[in-house]
Amino acid sequence: MKVIKHSFDGVIVGAGGAGLRAAIEAAPHMKLAVITKLYPTRSHTGAAQGGMSAALANVEEDNWNWHAFDTVKGSDYLADQPAVDILCKEAIDAVIELEHWGLPFSRLENGKIAQRRFGGHTVKEGESPAFRACYSADRTGHMILQTLYQKCVSMGVTFFDEFQVLDIKIEDGICQGVIAYELATGDIHIFETRAVTFATGGFGKIFKVSSNAHSLTGDGPGILYQKGLPLEDMEFYQFHPTGIYRLGILLSEAARGEGGILRNKDGERFMERYAPSIKDLAPRDMVSRAIATEISAGNGAGPDSDYVYLDLTHLGAETIKKKLPDITDFVRTYVKIEPIDEPIPVQPTAHYAMGGIPTDINSRVVSDEKGTVLPGVYAAGEAACVSVHGANRLGTNSLLDIVVFGKRAGQSMVDYVTQTKPNSISESASDDLSKKINSLVEKEHTEEFSVAKIRKDLQESMEENAKIFRTRETLEKQTEILEELRERYENVTIFDKSKVHNSELVEAIELDYLLDMSEATVASALARNESRGAHSRQDFPDRDDENFMKHSFAFKKDNTANLKYRDVELGKYEPMERKY
Amino acid sequence: MDISLKILRYDPESDRKGHWENYIVDAEPEERILDLLHKIKWFEDGSLSFRRSCAHGVCGSDAMVINGENMLACQVLVKEVGNPIKIEPIRGLPVVKDLIVDMEPFFESYKKVMPYLINEKEPGERERLQSPEDRDKFEDTTKCILCAACTTSCPVFWTAEAYVGPAAIVNAHRFIFDSRDQGTTQRLEILKDVNGAFRCRTAFNCTSACPRGIQVTKAIEDIKRETLLNN
Numbered sequence: 001m002k003v004i005k006h007s008f009d010g011v012i013v014g015a016g017g018a019g020l021r022a023a024i025e026a027a028p029h030m031k032l033a034v035i036t037k038l039y040p041t042r043s044h045t046g047a048a049q050g051g052m053s054a055a056l057a058n059v060e061e062d063n064w065n066w067h068a069f070d071t072v073k074g075s076d077y078l079a080d081q082p083a084v085d086i087l088c089k090e091a092i093d094a095v096i097e098l099e100h101w102g103l104p105f106s107r108l109e110n111g112k113i114a115q116r117r118f119g120g121h122t123v124k125e126g127e128s129p130a131f132r133a134c135y136s137a138d139r140t141g142h143m144i145l146q147t148l149y150q151k152c153v154s155m156g157v158t159f160f161d162e163f164q165v166l167d168i169k170i171e172d173g174i175c176q177g178v179i180a181y182e183l184a185t186g187d188i189h190i191f192e193t194r195a196v197t198f199a200t201g202g203f204g205k206i207f208k209v210s211s212n213a214h215s216l217t218g219d220g221p222g223i224l225y226q227k228g229l230p231l232e233d234m235e236f237y238q239f240h241p242t243g244i245y246r247l248g249i250l251l252s253e254a255a256r257g258e259g260g261i262l263r264n265k266d267g268e269r270f271m272e273r274y275a276p277s278i279k280d281l282a283p284r285d286m287v288s289r290a291i292a293t294e295i296s297a298g299n300g301a302g303p304d305s306d307y308v309y310l311d312l313t314h315l316g317a318e319t320i321k322k323k324l325p326d327i328t329d330f331v332r333t334y335v336k337i338e339p340i341d342e343p344i345p346v347q348p349t350a351h352y353a354m355g356g357i358p359t360d361i362n363s364r365v366v367s368d369e370k371g372t373v374l375p376g377v378y379a380a381g382e383a384a385c386v387s388v389h390g391a392n393r394l395g396t397n398s399l400l401d402i403v404v405f406g407k408r409a410g411q412s413m414v415d416y417v418t419q420t421k422p423n424s425i426s427e428s429a430s431d432d433l434s435k436k437i438n439s440l441v442e443k444e445h446t447e448e449f450s451v452a453k454i455r456k457d458l459q460e461s462m463e464e465n466a467k468i469f470r471t472r473e474t475l476e477k478q479t480e481i482l483e484e485l486r487e488r489y490e491n492v493t494i495f496d497k498s499k500v501h502n503s504e505l506v507e508a509i510e511l512d513y514l515l516d517m518s519e520a521t522v523a524s525a526l527a528r529n530e531s532r533g534a535h536s537r538q539d540f541p542d543r544d545d546e547n548f549m550k551h552s553f554a555f556k557k558d559n560t561a562n563l564k565y566r567d568v569e570l571g572k573y574e575p576m577e578r579k580y
Numbered sequence: 581m582d583i584s585l586k587i588l589r590y591d592p593e594s595d596r597k598g599h600w601e602n603y604i605v606d607a608e609p610e611e612r613i614l615d616l617l618h619k620i621k622w623f624e625d626g627s628l629s630f631r632r633s634c635a636h637g638v639c640g641s642d643a644m645v646i647n648g649e650n651m652l653a654c655q656v657l658v659k660e661v662g663n664p665i666k667i668e669p670i671r672g673l674p675v676v677k678d679l680i681v682d683m684e685p686f687f688e689s690y691k692k693v694m695p696y697l698i699n700e701k702e703p704g705e706r707e708r709l710q711s712p713e714d715r716d717k718f719e720d721t722t723k724c725i726l727c728a729a730c731t732t733s734c735p736v737f738w739t740a741e742a743y744v745g746p747a748a749i750v751n752a753h754r755f756i757f758d759s760r761d762q763g764t765t766q767r768l769e770i771l772k773d774v775n776g777a778f779r780c781r782t783a784f785n786c787t788s789a790c791p792r793g794i795q796v797t798k799a800i801e802d803i804k805r806e807t808l809l810n811n
Binding site: 038039041042043044046047095096099100101102104105106107108109110111112113136139142143146150151153154184213214215247249326329330333334336445450451452494495496497498499500501502503504 | 591592593610612621622623625626627629630631632633634635636637638639640641655657676677678680683687691694695696697703705706707708709710711712715718719722723725726755758760761793
């Protein structure tokens with residue numbers, strides 16, 4: 001195995017929206033490398049559909065404070081309010097900046113950026129649904145990803161495509177660099193650098209039915225977690241209400257923003273019973289729970305009574321064609337029905353991690369619940385937890401998060417690099433990793449310990465025991481299952497022994513991170529004896545502000561996690577009952 | 581039901597050239613071709629190599645030749661391609677391993693056409709205005725996911741690798757017809773070259789191959805017309 005050494009001032013791991021936005025900020029000020037296990041334009045930001053909220057007030061009166069109120073209420077009061085203020089205030093400039101870089105937003109008749117309604121976004125703190133989501137048909141994420149990549153191309157940013165970062169070297173609390181595996185050759189690359197941003201996205205592949213790409217395996221959080229660093233708020237995982245039945249492919253909330261309605265098997269618009277004021281545009285956690293409740297009450301449709309309908313038939317062909325072209329194509333392609341004429345079978349799908357690598361408001365990674373900054377290490381986007389989404393993220397706020405906090409990660413890298421001198425990484429820095437890879441490759445393959453089998457059992461059991469509704473019983477059961485899976489993983493083997501594009505080897509390493517993410521999720525969920533946002537404990541159905549207005553910090557310990565807590569940072573909004 | 585797959589394999593560490601391998605996979609008619617490839621990779625032969633990520637036609641990783649036509653493996657179902665199914669890597673780019681080709685020449689061509697907004701004018705504090713009609717003029721070409729299905733279906737590209745190819749031209753189109761952009765002259769100068777838009781022989785393969793439904797040949801024709809008008 002060849003070892004190649006590089007030297008950079010800064011390295012960004014991941015080339016989705018957050019990584020690219022950080023790169024644009026940092027590249028003019030340092031020798032920078034962006035490392036991605038895909039090609040940048042394959043990143044999952046490109047799959048985001050509905051929009052990116054900002055109080056531009058292009059359609060109606062709006063105010064970033066209302067956006068902040070909605071975000072805090074949507075988070076079930078777990079978001080840190082100073083961070084939410086930054087998100088919503090900086091949203092406006094972030095959208096304008098993307099437009100200036102060429103993002104082709106949909107337009108209003110007067111030429112301004114078009115805005116649409118989205119779940120949980122309201123005017124005047126709950127009065128009525130707000131036109132706040134700036135969009136480009138139903139492919140807003142694609143346009144953001146393309147625009148940011150185009151900007152990077154124009155700036156001549158250095159990319160290492162199809163390189164998988166597998167380790168970070170931290171000595172005496174100072175970052176020395178990262179180690180990567182080159183997919184095309186199997187070579188090891190040591191990147192000497194003093195500033196690293198992790199923007200590796202989420203880990204939706206811990207569940208069976210997911211809107212997430214195969215590549216979303218929690219690599220960045222996994223690397224840091226294995227180094228003894230904490231993961232914050234891992235019990236809060238969002239299930240999007242409208243995934244295509246069985247496949248989990250996302251059908252944007254924009255479908256409901258444009259007037260789409262959820263119906264049960266009797267055709268009843270059941271959201272009227274769960275959220276009388278904003279109905280189908282209630283936040284995702286509530287809608288997903290409503291669907292799960294309808295299904296368990298026997299109101300689901302289909303032979304197994306296990307889905308509901310997303311009805312767009314009353315919107316008219318023109319609106320569907322103009323505003324929802326991609327999602328209607330997905331339905332035609334994968335379900336073979338025509339959404340203009342027929343309602344679409346949907347079920348909740350694992351979608352977004354509110355939790356992740358804890359950071360401060362400048363995207364600096366913190367190493368404990370006291371907020372101690374780890375010098376030279378940054379995180380942004382879904383991999384990170386600032387926390388602006390708290391216990392439940394509002395739709396559109398993720399695209400906002402990646403650009404606002406991606407930019408801040410880039411700025412923090414610049415600050416750090418200009419104030420410090422290069423350090424040097426040891427030639428033997430990659431020895432552990434080489435050993436790990438060699439032993440994986442050398443081990444004889446057995447069916448029993450194949451990557452796919454362990455992963456399948458992981459995804460199916462997480463789906464069963466740790467999804468929308470949880471109890472102590474299901475979580476304890478899952479803890480035991482995870483222990484068994486971890487034991488099996490210790491013996492994992494691969495069939496492919498080659499050096500060139502050994503994607504089975506990569507999948508084996510990704511599975512390690514998926515197990516870590518699951519262990520942290522289940523341990524955090526088991527300890528939170530309340531229901532808040534996306535974390536719903538049937539044995540503790542109420543929110544408990546007295547004991548749980550706090551963020552969890554999970555530290556890896558054997559096959560589970562040690563938990564510590566930090567108080568939520570409040571602001572102008574006092575916690576109140578969350579009704580819509 | 582049993583589906584029979586014939587896959588063109590190539591392992592650079594042991595093969596001098598590609599060879600066909602046959603597999604039988606149990607699959608439902610509604611399953612994606614990508615699901616079948618995964619069944620082979622995960623439960624039969626872990627060395628089968630292909631790129632994939634989103635699995636629903638938006639990331640552009642898994643373009644391949646399926647029964648003779650360029651498609652995304654995640655966007656086509658078993659019942660649409662029949663049985664048996666023949667799968668090969670996309671053509672015209674060097675094969676690295678199995679269904680994985682070297683994408684570097686493709687991205688180099690893309691970068692040649694200056695695929696970014698060029699506008700030296702200070703944009704001001706708010707968004708630039710653009711009418712819905714102006715926005716519509718380049719709507720079609722904004723959909724490109726750089727999967728290379730169009731470029732690698734083009735008979736001109738197969739024989740002349742210096743040709744920038746349909747995907748690069750589509751991305752030039754996306755900016756040339758954007759009312760906010762001022763780089764038209766520079767881009768048309770590039771596309772006027774012997775390896776630019778005029779190499780297109782309107783075979784329409786690219787248009788049939790595009791998994792996003794972009795009217796690729798029309799976009800190329802738009803560029804040719806624009807070049808003639810600009811001269």
